[in-house]
Amino acid sequence: MSKLSFSHISKLKSSHLLAIFITLVGVSVFLYNHHWDFVNYSMMDWIWIYAMLGACLLLEYYTFQLPPEGNKQSMDSSVYLASLFVYGTSFTLSILLLSSIISAVYERRVSWWKHLVNFSIYSMMITGSAFIFETLGGHEGPIENANILAYVITLTVYFAINVGLVGFYYYLLYKGSLIEILNGFLKDTLLVYLSTLILSLVLSILIMYNGIFGLALFIGLSTMLSYSFKQLFTMYNEIQEKAIKDQRTGLFNHSYFENLLDAEMKKSKTSGTALSLAMIDIDDFKKYNDQFGHLKGDLLLGFLGDFLKNECEPAEVTASRFGGEEFTILMPGFDENKAQHFMNRLRKKLNDSYFEGVEIFPAGCLSFSAGIASYRDDIHDKAQMVDLADQALYYAKKQGKNTVHIYGSGSSKEYEIDFAEDVRDIEQQLKLFLYKDVDTFKHSKRVFRYAVEMSEVLQLESTERRTFVLGALIHDIGKLEIPWGILNKKDKLTPDEWETVKRHVSWGKRIAETNEKFKELVPYIELHHERYDGGGYPHGFKGTQIPKLCRMLTVIDSFDAMTTERPYQNTKTYEEGIAELRRCSGTQFDPELVEIFIRYMEQRIREQQQPAAGFES
Structure with missing residues (x-):
């Protein structure tokens, strides 16, 4: 037995x-x-x-x-x-x-x-x-x-x-x-x-x-x-x-990592324990391959695999090969500060570890760049957590390599520069709506402005502000895939046509995933039609299963849709829109976030002295 x-x-x-x-x-x-x-x-x-x-x-x-x-x-x-x-x-x-x-x-x-x-x-x-x-x-x-x-x-x-x-x-x-x-x-x-x-x-x-x-x-x-x-x-x-093992490095492979990450995220959500993920990219690995050939490069990957395994096992964290020269380290029980301390110690030890030919690297030694993301309640799947760590890795590379970056810890100036560039990139894609559906283009711009203002009301830190505002701007990008006749139909949609419209969140997700910079915006695109009571689409998420800022996007998206004047459609005044938000509070909308938005709108109405008709921002 x-x-x-x-x-x-x-x-x-x-x-x-x-x-x-x-x-x-x-x-x-x-x-x-x-x-x-x-x-x-x-x-x-x-x-x-x-x-x-x-x-x-x-x-x-x-x-x-x-x-x-x-x-x-x-x-x-x-x-x-x-x-x-x-x-x-x-x-x-x-x-x-x-x-x-x-x-x-x-x-x-x-x-x-x-x-x-x-x-x-x-x-x-x-x-x-x-x-x-x-x-x-x-x-x-x-x-x-x-x-x-x-x-x-x-x-x-x-x-x-x-x-x-x-x-x-x-x-x-x-x-x-x-x-x-x-x-x-x-x-x-x-x-x-x-x-x-x-x-x-x-x-x-x-x-x-x-x-x-x-x-x-x-x-x-x-x-x-x-x-x-x-x-x-x-x-x-x-x-x-x-x-479950990568034969080249002896570390766990990508499939095992994904399963483990999913299990650890569920455990962290249930128990409330900390969980951090580090994405590692070996600096200038292509240069080493070009200089010495792929066989020698494979030996270097094997050396790195042994190094990570020997360092991670005593710390009870799991190293895996993600692909190419990228690795992951999953750290249950580590908050972002503890994870950063561990990764910096690991990075410095690798700098001091010799391997034949490392003299060709700019720093004269082996090095890696790493990005760290810690689990939060509003991270709804493993892909999102990987994307956050990957974004942090992107910033670590921008800072000159051989460094460790925590997601969301960059300087405000740095984020503002990137933010402005990203807004321009998204607006270029949205201009396709000008020939297909100008109303969707204008709606996206208004929701974007609402999000900018609400990010100040919610006092979001720079990273959250960036993703929320950009997510608001790009949230309807999937409507580009809806046929022109359905998108501009004035009569009531048939059930089949409505099902086609609902698929725009999935189409938008695929569009965003083709651009590495916008992968982190996927939740806003995919989940802005979920309802607080679980009656939305595409997944039927409810309550806190929906990320907080996605729940706020649902509020401002719906409010703008009901208060914007369009031909052949009934338009609500701001007061009527606010009444509708209150009526649907707790069912379609998060009650707490609805009240925050309503207080903001009532103050805005008083300041602009416009108590009746809505207007286009």
């Missing part, structure tokens, strides 16, 4: 508490159920004890590794169960006690308390299944067909106790979903469990009808099975290793 290796138990205090609980319960049930009958055992009893003990130790020698990491499996439980069915509880516990003592002496490198916990687990499994067996009318001796249900239920209880204890340990260790952990646990180990439990019945029959010879036959069969399972799962681990 499964055993705990305890390789990670020091990480969690809750795992220590579980170990103490298991030990107390296991030792107690052993003392209660073991009647110290061995003082009265006959010579034949001792022969069988030693024979069964030898079988247990041999099978334990062929312990093999199973998923998840740290889960060890042996088939010695088939011996314990057979002994339980044939000789009873006390006899079986005597075998367990002797086996545990010998294992503790033989494996002295393993702490005594770890042996004690595994002994306690087995005690609970044996005594729990024995109680069920006796309750269902089973009794020691030959296997009886009439009691087959008692045997099946006893095997199931033995199995359930083992899976429950070991599965709960991994739940405490990895803090995932208990149901998912148990499902994964069963999926990977069910075949071994079934083989072990069925073999216990086979051994019971062999012992009763063939004695020592039957036990010998069983040992031969189970040893070959154990060896086969060991080889099978060794092969499984090798295949899994190749599937």
Whole structure:
């Protein structure tokens, strides 16, 4: 059955508490159920004890590794169960006690308390299944067909106790979903469990009808099975290793990184713990390739892989190869300041690490540029977090390379220059609307101005201000893909036409993703038609699943649409628009953000002394 290796138990205090609980319960049930009958055992009893003990130790020698990491499996439980069915509880516990003592002496490198916990687990499994067996009318001796249900239920209880204890340990260790952990646990180990439990019945029959010879036959069969399972799962681990590792660098590959990032973001969102991601780009790597060739460049990548692995493993952070000369370091429990300190220490150590040919680099040494992004509640998917780290990396490169930049920490002047350039770039794309739908062009410009003003009201820092304002400007870019006849139709849209219009958020997302500079604006494009109550599109996100500034964009986008004069459409006054915002507060709109926008608009109306008709900003 499964055993705990305890390789990670020091990480969690809750795992220590579980170990103490298991030990107390296991030792107690052993003392209660073991009647110290061995003082009265006959010579034949001792022969069988030693024979069964030898079988247990041999099978334990062929312990093999199973998923998840740290889960060890042996088939010695088939011996314990057979002994339980044939000789009873006390006899079986005597075998367990002797086996545990010998294992503790033989494996002295393993702490005594770890042996004690595994002994306690087995005690609970044996005594729990024995109680069920006796309750269902089973009794020691030959296997009886009439009691087959008692045997099946006893095997199931033995199995359930083992899976429950070991599965709960991994739940405490990895803090995932208990149901998912148990499902994964069963999926990977069910075949071994079934083989072990069925073999216990086979051994019971062999012992009763063939004695020592039957036990010998069983040992031969189970040893070959154990060896086969060991080889099978060794092969499984090798295949899994190749599937998740980058062969060039020995680091985890891109696919593994994406899965890990997704899991860590969910964990951070649930537990509220810090999480930081660093994107690394090796400075001037192309120059090294051009000078020495790709084979030499591959050796340098291998050197960097070893360097990152050796530095990251002790810090319990995960390095992966993202692609080309780009790497990622995922740092659970690290806020942006701790992450920056770690990355700067890593960068300086790489500067001091020699590799043949580094003299050709401008700095005369190996170096990298890195961008750091930390998880926030309004980051709704892994792609967004990668994009933020990539943006930070972009600024690290602009600062002269061999530096680490935290997303959002640039100077105001630097951001203002970039902001002005980005506004011009987006406006050039929006001018395509001038021939297709001039109203959408004007709407985008007005929403942009609203966003500029609201960024002051919300007191956004420079990075948030940039993405919010640019996102407001580009939010309807996907409408360029809507056919002219639908976009300019004055009559009511058909259901199919409405579905076409709704796809503009997905089309806009694809357009923005083609430009590295605008990837971070994707949430504003994709999510500005989501509703606070979850009734929007395209994903049906609700509440805080929608990033805060996307929720604010929904407010100002809707307000401008309802208060702007267009031919053949009803136009609301500012007062009517404000009333509509209040009516939809808590359903379509975030109540808190609606009130902020309404207070701003009411003040603006008073200042401009325009209480009735709306006007175009």
